[in-house]
Amino acid sequence: DIQLTQSPSHVSASVGDTVTISCRASQDFVTSLAWYQQKPGRAPKLLIYAASTLHSGVPSRFSGSGSGTDFTLTITSLQPDDFATYSCQQSHRHPLTFGGGTKVDIK
């Protein structure tokens, strides 16, 4: 199975900050990586797929980069609505797997 390790597991930030989240894979899978945003009691939302493609309707302050085994989600100019948990997912090989999640909360 492809293991995905996210870091950090938790980050405290302020509105206006830039936050960077890493997702490292145990195997190379080119760019088959997606990022999701989760909030308690709400449906998770797809933010980015194919490592760097912004999903329709997602604000441009979200961006993704990377390939192979190292991927990054960047949120520039953090907004109040962005305080949430972010998870990466590989879609390259079954079983499909997710990272452990990164919680972004208010400093």
Next chain:
Amino acid sequence: QALLQESGPRVVKPSETLSLDCTVSGASVSSAESFWTWIRQPPGKGLEWIGYGFDTDNASYNSSLKSRATISLDTSRNQFSLTLTSVTAADTAVYYCARGGMIDGFVFDPWGQGTLVTVSS
């Protein structure tokens, strides 16, 4: 835009069978391009892919569940379901249904809001 909503018992006894339904609106579970998916998240842990149904009567599962999971599509009710047999406390989780296949292969959008299922006597 499709909407998905999970439903089913919130508490299941150990060794019994967990059964959940996902009602789909705004899309058809008969869609040949879609993978109708179940994902779960135990308290304090990451997301785990359970499996998906597709093409009316086909499915793919995470082998970590050791053949305890079954996903089926009900085209007459536009729903899909999950059954998980012989549950233990380790199966306590928020269970999500989601749609795959429409964006970029095995990427999921949209998701339901999730339902917490607790395994307890």
